[in-house]
Amino acid sequence: MKNALYGGVNAAVLTPMNEDLSVDLDRMAAHCRWLLANGCNGLGVMGTTGEANSLGLQERMDVLEGLVARGIPAARMMPGTGVANLTDTVILTRHAEKMGCPGALLLPPFYYKNPTDDGLLAYFNEVIQRVGGAIKIYLYNFPQQSAVPFSVPFIERLRAANPGKVKGIKDSSGSYENGLSYVEAFAGDGFEVYAGDDTLLKPLLEKGAAGCITAASNVNCSIGSIVYAAWNAPAGAAAHEVLSATRKAVISVPLISGLKALVARNTGDPRWETIRPPHMKLTDAQKAALFTVFDASGLTLPKAA
Template sequence: MAAPRLSGAFAPAVTPFTPGLDVDFDAYAAHCLWLQRHGAGLAIFGTNSEANSLSLAERMMLLDRLSGRGIDFSRTLPGTGGCALPDTVALSRHALLHGCAGVLVLPPFFYKGVSDDGLFAYYSELIERVADANLRLFLYHIPAFSGVPISLGLIERLARRYPDQIAGVKDSNGDWANIEAMLRNFPHLAIFPASESFLTRAMPLGAAGCISATINVNPAAISALCANWAAPGAAAAQQQVDRIRRIFQKYPMIAALKWAIGHARGQQQWQVQRPPLSPLSAQQQASLLAELAAAGFAMAALEQP
């Protein structure tokens, strides 16, 4: 029997580090649980998770340790894509061992100008080597970062060849025309725009929800809008989540999210990022705080375990 279609709001959970640049696991697990308790799924090891600053061993370790912390893996979609096919295979197999809902797979992003034939071969080899009927693969279209777009033609070829494995797409291009084309051409796939700002346009066309950076700080409101996009008051809810997103978009996104989380929880170590990324300046921190206060925004409290 086919797996249920994944839907809702998913956070590319940000990754806290210690001053020594190790992963702060306790803070990480607490944040993941907080997100799920406020209605969000987890797209761990995403772009805003600093996934490409994490080693293969670290990603596997984090999944292993999360399994003892009450995380709902049926609402967890880890990023497993990398430049080396064997790494992507290993991470994807590891996610399946934990019963994750699927895997979100970047194209191999070092070589640019590769053909759809080459990308088809990469994803095909991944599926064949994982060799697990439970694999649900979500293609990750983020050409601004990867430099390697996932075309509509490639999606069609893969979905036709692997109808049980190709489950959906995350579209991080920010181009409404491309999102709309995906929704109209692939109604059987779970299409996730990468911003909540598209929800009330995309959900009527069959979007599955969104996978958005700002779910890290605003999970309840965005999850509620995913579920209630046709209800009275949805337009006002859309305007409010848009307002908060626009504030964060003015700053380096990862640094802004981490500062806001650390400020709300009184945990300054949240500002640490692995080089080459840098935290917000004091001026940026003050400006962000003032804008969030003017918008009446405050993060929900972190519950104690």
Template structure:
């Protein structure tokens, strides 16, 4: 195995109850199906999972309940980010003690224009505060956080904490940035944050993906993962990539996260998926009907 964390990981959506709590039975069922459909792991409580719209207690309870529901901790890759060191340490320590594969950490996203020195101090205090070895994946999504994770910062933290900083999810869409990281940090698992980019990232020496459309088409992503480097499977991989791209395009027709949830309501046959957490709102009925009709045309 080239990278500590690699493969197809689903940025799992989180169903919610009427009172805004995670719907644990529906979530566990979804995660089990994702593993059966081809995922190597579940990147729970990220952007698609609406992590930052839940309180710390709900986030920790969802992780505990998922493990108690039968998912192996070793396949879980939870987001444990918060704007403060203290909350990030609490979430991360809880996840590490539960035995997870690793954690995904955003930069502290409230204050803008912060320096690499400030980010280094934040991540260092989190790592030291957890107080035991674990695997950490950076989460680079500057269009949302407005705080990029620089290559110099990555290098400094990898040198200071060898074996802990093992990967980065790059949701910037910038393939040049991903290639530069693959070239500069061959031991860092670069994970594409957008479904259409996993194939080119693998060809650059990357480690796989953490993506939203894998909620819907993890089977096709697994085909790409298994066959990307096999000339005999090039037609099969190309067909799978076309399918991934079509579903990704449909999921972006309206606001992505409520659209993904509407698509899950259709594919899983459960309207409990429809509602996002505030401030996001569900699709209008006409929008949902349009998405469902297009899903049928795509064969799902």
């Protein structure tokens, strides 16, 4: 897809923590710079991988402000702003626009299960109306975590009710068929579909997707960028094999903890392993197993500065 707002490889950015579990903004900004220098087109901050739902409202706004103050371009960030309630979702989305972000990624209101499409439509219509402004809305489809999937008919209704506002979707369902259904229904008129699973980047690019927003991009963005640039060439096919192997490696252990362990190893900074409960650091045995399978993928990480 040409001219996508966040087209390409986007990392669901990790959030480094201090010993007291506060956010370490200096290390986070350094990691964002490394990502942008090594293949990332954009940064999905304050998402699932970023432990956003373990952070408070003010903390989430402080992260965005802190990154911008440290020189991370707001135009490259798609912050997660969807929470379980209407009021805070509006506050976070307005704040993202104030900081200069062109788009925001919204989970559905995930606490109450099995909402009707009418209920979801009323919720998102209200959010969009209250937010106003020019910021674009991206839906975050992650039914394994939220238990609230976005159907094609729902998206069709939401887009019709809010022309030009709902710009795309991150599909973390892990289903090629589901991602393809979004591409086939909407990509033809500029709706941006992003794979949430690295193994689906190339297959969905072939059908017209805009790119990916993935957790593993914290470590595999250099090879992901080759897949994105050469998806229809032999170099892209070869890179896709490595990309898929890295994805399988990082999901062989608890995902966020494993990614933090890999970044800690690459930076030589063990503080990267600090994580907010209920998540836990990997055991030594888990780390050893992860490192073995990740290294077998054939990807060598560019060293952090």
